[in-house]
Amino acid sequence: MNGKNKWIIYGIGISLLLGGCMDMDKANDNGQKETSKEMEKQLVSVQDYKGEGYSLPNGEKMDEMAESHKDEVESAVKRFFKENYQTDIKVHNIVGNEDGATVFVESVGRLHYYTYAIVPIDRDTEKIRGDKVFSEEGQVEDRIKGGLYRLIFEDEFNKLDSYLEDLVSEGEVVGKTQESLQNVGGTGYMTPYYFLSTFMNDESIKPVYDLFVKDPEADIEDLKDAYIESSFSPENLLINIRLFMKDEEASPDEEVFNRVADDIERIEGLPKGSYSLYLNDNKVYKDSFTGEKENSLSRGHGNYIVRN
Known part of the structure; x- marks a missing residue:
């Protein structure tokens, strides 16, 4: 396998981890019980999880190398984002992967998002390939x-934030911790309760992106004027709501789930887009930052809540 294809496959793999996708049916009948026990060991209360135990395949050795060259890795990543995206970033976490380090970062400034970059490391010489830092194709652009x-x-997103914060204040559900978003989030604009996904063919936001990359200090009104509302399609903006039961022993509550789904459908002034909604029990898998399980209640692909 050549190097380029290897990194493409790796990028797809980390996207699945970060996006919260998980195949719960991997185990065959003979190994299902053992696999279930191993998976249970990875479960931790979402209120306690800050990113500890997150891992990438075959990354143990590179994790050690990256840690011993931490300053060099951080400098290379900061330079990568400044040169390619005119963005200052804060490094939160470095996780070894098979051929280098995956570095989780947060943008600094008025435009807020979490993302990651990959720093190759030569396994034999332990040389940090700071000139070869990269991100998965289209990944940072999506986050921006x-x-x-x-x-x-x-205004629209403030209304969504207020609704979810009021919901959580009632005491039945919670979101993820801020520390977990910083350390192993990486999926763009994120709050403890949701994250946003866009698509490359979204023509409505493209001129806004082009203007911002050209001039990161562009006036907010100029950015708004660049947006092409007539080109907007709800399928090009996914608002992915992820909630958890507050009680550590509670199963996802169908009444709460249906209430939230109904509220998202009816409340005036919420952001336009396609909403996915997951209500999970209280636990996440600490090695993958995933909360979705067989007992999760969900509305997703093919059954989005659509706001036009």
């Missing part, structure tokens, strides 16, 4: 576009 949606539709 999500941040731009949040920026130019501030």
